[in-house]
Amino acid sequence: xxxxxxxxxxxxxxxxxxxxxxxxxxxxxxxxxxxxxxxxxxxxxxxxxxxxxxxxxxxxxxxxxxxxxxxxxxxxxxxxxxxxxxxxxxxxxxxxxxxxxxxxxxxxxxxxxxxxxxxxxxxxxxxxxxxxxxxxxxxxxxxxxxxxxxxxxxxxxxxxxxxxxxxxxxxxxxxxxxxxxxxxxxxxxxxxxxxxxxxxxxxxxxxxxxxxxxxxxxxxxxxxxxxxxxxxxxxxxxxxxxxxxxxxxxxxxxxxxxxxxxxxxxxxxxx
Ligand code: KIV
Ligand code: NA
Numbered sequence: 001x002x003x004x005x006x007x008x009x010x011x012x013x014x015x016x017x018x019x020x021x022x023x024x025x026x027x028x029x030x031x032x033x034x035x036x037x038x039x040x041x042x043x044x045x046x047x048x049x050x051x052x053x054x055x056x057x058x059x060x061x062x063x064x065x066x067x068x069x070x071x072x073x074x075x076x077x078x079x080x081x082x083x084x085x086x087x088x089x090x091x092x093x094x095x096x097x098x099x100x101x102x103x104x105x106x107x108x109x110x111x112x113x114x115x116x117x118x119x120x121x122x123x124x125x126x127x128x129x130x131x132x133x134x135x136x137x138x139x140x141x142x143x144x145x146x147x148x149x150x151x152x153x154x155x156x157x158x159x160x161x162x163x164x165x166x167x168x169x170x171x172x173x174x175x176x177x178x179x180x181x182x183x184x185x186x187x188x189x190x191x192x193x194x195x196x197x198x199x200x201x202x203x204x205x206x207x208x209x210x211x212x213x214x215x216x217x218x219x220x221x222x223x224x225x226x227x228x229x230x231x232x233x234x235x236x237x238x239x240x241x242x243x244x245x246x247x248x249x250x251x252x253x254x255x256x257x258x259x260x261x262x263x264x265x266x267x268x269x270x271x
Contacts (some may be wrong), residue, residue: 004039004084006115006137006181012039012215013204019182019216020257021086021206022224022250025051025068027075029221029246034076034083036250040182040206041076042218043069043113045088045147049230050222057146060090062104066111073112086139086182087113091147094118098130105136117184119145121171125178132179139182140175140203142168143210146186155233157187157209157270165192172196176203184218185210187235190269209235211269217257224253235268 002008012019021040024030025047033041047068048060069087076083087108094101105116115137118124128138143158152158159168168188175183180203185193187209194213197205207214219236222228225246226238239256243249256262263269 001037001080001082003082006084009039009084009204010181010202014201018258018260019204019206020254021216021218022253023047023050023218023221024072024075025221027071027078030072030075030083030085031079032247033221033250034080036247037254038083038250039216040084040086040218041072042117043072043085043087044220045090046220050220056149057088058091058149060088062090062093062107065090065093066107069108069111069113077112084115085113086115086117087111089116089118094124094127098127101127102131102134102136105131109136115139115182117141117182119147121168121175125171125174128175128178128180138178138180139184139206140172140180141184141186142171142175143184143188144186155187157189159188159192160270165189168192169196169199172200172203172205176200182206182216184208185214187270190265190271207263209233209263209269211265212260212263213265217263219253225249235263237262237268 023042023044045057045060048054048057093104117139119141159165184206190211193210204215206216223236224239226240239249239253
């Protein structure tokens with residue numbers, strides 16, 4: 001396979017080929033995911049929970065994100081070098097100013113990321129514009145945004161009321177207009193996620209708990225391997241079940257997403 005690039009991701013979105021994404025935090029899992037055919041690897045700040053045992057992503061630092069991004073990027077390059085690597089800007093690393101966001105995005109790009117991800121809508125559009133104008137590909141993240149869990153009042157479905165759905169639509173369009181080319185939609189009602197996916201042509205939606213109507217799907221690696229130490233979210237399927245290896249579980253995930261057999265709206269999402 002040729003390395004995944006932004007034009008290729010946009011072309012997949014236009015053609016309706018599902019984009020597959022999994023998180024990874026170290027070189028070995030990243031290399032195995034790459035070899036299993038996963039299109040995008042996200043160095044998620046979910047490493048705060050998965051690797052560090054935290055209850056939220058709020059305490060994850062830039063230095064920790066830089067370290068895990070470097071590990072993942074090395075793992076991808078060392079074996080196959082195909083996957084598109086996205087790295088999370090952690091809480092507090094982009095809120096202060098455009099310059100702060102740029103400086104921290106550069107650190108993650110220098111560590112080997114191809115794209116950075118930041119959470120939230122509204123004020124973030126200007127930051128995204130600032131970054132994309134300067135050659136940094138950006139992935140947005142709307143719906144349930146874990147870094148602001150304390151402001152949201154818990155981990156629950158977002159965009160359910162008419163007002164909340166309208167705000168989410170406006171934020172998504174503004175992020176796309178600002179140059180974001182991927183957009184994670186987390187715990188957003190199925191119909192809203194599907195209609196946003198249709199509306200945004202220059203930006204591919206990546207769903208998690210958002211139904212089958214998005215341009216792509218993402219899961220936290222440990223969740224899909226059945227290795228969750230807390231409560232398993234409803235939107236997860238354990239792909240280790242019936243698989244003989246981690247590589248095999250990842251291949252099954254890729255196939256299920258590409259063939260639209262995962263997620264199942266009635267099982268893994270909300271209406
Ligand atoms: O940190 C993470 O793993 C994420 C995904 C759940 C989208 O942001
Ligand atoms: Na994240």
